[in-house]
Amino acid sequence: MDLDSLYQDVILDHYKNPHHKGEPSGEFKVHHVNPSCGDEITLSVTLTAGQVSDVTWNGVGCSISQASASIMSDLVVGRTSQDAFAILDEFTSLMQSKGTLVGNEEVLEDAIALSGVSKFPARVKCALLGWMAFKDAAIQNGAKA
Amino acid sequence: MDLDSLYQDVILDHYKNPHHKGEPSGEFKVHHVNPSCGDEITLSVTLTAGQVSDVTWNGVGCSISQASASIMSDLVVGRTSQDAFAILDEFTSLMQSKGTLVGNEEVLEDAIALSGVSKFPARVKCALLGWMAFKDAAIQNGAKA
Amino acid sequence: MPTILDVASIKRDFPIFDEKMRGGRRLVFLDSGATSQKPIAVLDAERDFYSRRNAAVHRGSYFLAEEASAAFEGARQIVANFLEVRSDEVIFTKSATESLNALAVSFERTKGVLNIGPGDEIVVSELEHHANLLPWQQLAKRTGAVLKWFGMNPDGSLDLSSIGSIITPRCKVVAITHQSNVLGSVPDLAPIIAAAHAVGAVVVLDGCQSVPHQPVSVEDLDVDFLVFSGHKALGPTGIGILWGRYELLEQMEPFLYGGSMIETVTMTDSTWAAVPKRFEAGVPNMAQAVGLAAGLTYLKGVGLANIHQHEMELTKKTLDGLLSIDGVKVIGPQDTKNRGGVISFTIDQLHPHDVGQVLDQYGVAVRTGHHCAWPLIRKLGLMGTTRASFYLYNDDSDVDVLLESVVAARDYFRKR
């Protein structure tokens, strides 16, 4: 069943125990929604000397959107914003690949587990919700896209 | 060719020499248009003691609309408004019959020549333009429909 | 279970059921609340129009134009017969959404009693689809009118306890759904309509979820306007209906301006054609009108009362099934009273998207999320629901697959 390729254990782990989830307290806080299902995320980013020193997010959503936000937070914290954006680009390409890309595990680490999502076009937006919120908040924070 | 059944000589005669055409001067003057082609008619009716004593009309339009207004005027002048409306009803049924009715020549006289119009649905409105204007003006004049 | 409809033979009229879903599964289509599937009769009617009668209606006097006009006006007559109304009261729009927006904008532009301006009140309910909330909400914002609404009870009915303070003499319009597209619940309309008319307000009924599924009489309901969408009634996409009482339509300003809706035009001024043309600017959606007429004819052939009874049998079986599955909650009416064939439910703490994904593996097509009725979902304190909705082409075995897949969804996430 295709389902297991979508719902890998890593995803359900992050879903059950999301990282960096909490009340977003940074100065640059954004609120994104996925209007077709009503999923919402509030996220704040703290940049210190060009580095992502903190990401905190809160929200409601499906396992994919929650796990993806959690994985994303792990990935970007501690990186320069350039590096973070590079990961984001890699991840976006993977999501939009309709199952044709496998993704670079070196770069994407746990996010590789989300590669199955690309075969379910209606879920791609779920996976990208947190990432887009991060990008938006970082840019408002002064990071260059 | 069907065309001759549509454009009978009576029609072209009335078209070339329309009766009761002139500047409408009665008190109750109406202006009707056929918006799909832009044909227009202005028409006034004078009622004297329940009788149609005068109809005057002016306007632009195709041979069918002009001839029909002319024939109608001949028919209704000198009648009681009830009789005029009865003729109008007879004529309307004939026009809407899609070629299935022949029409009562006793009642319709020259207007029988318009019976071919009923086979050309797009032209029915042309034939009815003057008649509808008459009805409208007569009702405004106090005649009962 | 015996049923009143011969679903096997109905299914054969709908080519989509020959398609294979993910994993080669057959299609268990339980999303007719969103859009219906199309019988061959509808596809053929549209194709026939394009292949044999296509020309711009009302504008040419040549043979094809006459044929096209006859087809288009014939379609209007079929819709009118279906609704048991006058054919010049039937307006073709592109969708129920457009029909509702058209009313809101026309009321804004119309002078006189129908005008909506500062201080006037508009009443809706918490059950409404966005299409019957936003046009009124935004109209109120633009004009200074006041938007009021009936609250929803947890069982999906409306709280009518303060009807007297909701519908006041300042009320101009009550716009309300005939059936919730989320919960399937049918609000108690009679007192609302009576109260509206008592204060001289007009009543707009959103019939999207009722007209395709059961006999609906505007006469018996005593409403002033009715809207529904063609694509939910076996018809093509891109067509909706706006019905209104002639005496009201006659007073109303156009919504769209352009060709075929005018009487006279100069550079600075225009006057309008009679109803219904006044509300059909431009070359209309001719083929879609003809297609919708074919769809309604098909529905009439099967019988609306039969369709309703059939759907209620499926609804009963589904409710019984869902209510007996541990972890599953039915949202809204728990039995078949005051409801139609639309059922919302949740499973454990699962997000509806995740539920839908598992169901999809079984070929089950359901809608998940807020169903374009976000205020209703918020009121229930949910993130969304999973919604199954029935139509004439569904049968018992569809319900069986649904129930099987619901259990599978629960277990898939429970065990991990």
Add this chain to the structure above:
Amino acid sequence: MPTILDVASIKRDFPIFDEKMRGGRRLVFLDSGATSQKPIAVLDAERDFYSRRNAAVHRGSYFLAEEASAAFEGARQIVANFLEVRSDEVIFTKSATESLNALAVSFERTKGVLNIGPGDEIVVSELEHHANLLPWQQLAKRTGAVLKWFGMNPDGSLDLSSIGSIITPRCKVVAITHQSNVLGSVPDLAPIIAAAHAVGAVVVLDGCQSVPHQPVSVEDLDVDFLVFSGHKALGPTGIGILWGRYELLEQMEPFLYGGSMIETVTMTDSTWAAVPKRFEAGVPNMAQAVGLAAGLTYLKGVGLANIHQHEMELTKKTLDGLLSIDGVKVIGPQDTKNRGGVISFTIDQLHPHDVGQVLDQYGVAVRTGHHCAWPLIRKLGLMGTTRASFYLYNDDSDVDVLLESVVAARDYFRKR
């Protein structure tokens, strides 16, 4: 006469040409200016959508809904490629008429530079179809804006002599046709567009008569918005396009409110989705979008430049023929300069309706009357014209029948 198109083979793609007209005559369809005929590819694309991929787009996460969304968004991409624009700048409406009304209403509702309010100026021309006159005329009346226009010369060109007093710094919008639907004349747009942009106004181009018939580049023309109708471009009825520059669309308020165009909704407030969804409320005209994409693909296959050249050859032959018939007057441009394949003419003092009736006996389908451009007809002092308009499926023999029937019409009424 040799032509660049293989019309015989093109005609075979259009089932309507198998039909018999009055008296068993073949169809000589010269009314593509009103609506085009449909190739099998378009009929098949729609049917395929309904039979294999039909579900509500953007709302479901099941297999069919994914297929439907892919088809719909794929269609958007095809339209975008056709226009050589970004796909998120392409908005599906129900018609050009709706597209133009949408702009007028959106400008009314939008705050900021795009807003149209008291004292603002809107510029059109005397060439306009009602669809590109009335929305602006009525917008001016509602808001207190001022409607101004370029006058038309007898040859169908625009009088640009007082351009500086027509387009002033108070001008917000210039809405103008790319080609007259009555006379076929193509106004000199470059100075108008330059003047509009010089004062910061936006330019709306009515491409109904150009986009289906020739290569049109919004880049080269430097316009800000473009509209056209699907049904005139081989596509289904019930679909139109509104293209706009993203930076402008982004600032604009919605035209219709409902499902799928929102970001968040409460009972009292809403925010809007990104462009283009913001402008596509409700379940969209999915099958029509897919059908239009097939139509545009067909046109691209034949080649827009080829189609234009072909039509101009037919136009030349027709002009030569008409101008040599005693009693016939060509209205508008007398030669092939600055015009497209639309020709208006009159015969003696005959009313166009009577002319059209005779032509109909020959199987010739032409439009007669004011062609939804009444101010233009009045300006010319006419009661209307007879209009022949060409497309890729017309050939020399169609012109021959037209000319023969024109002589017959003249003689039929002359001799009596």
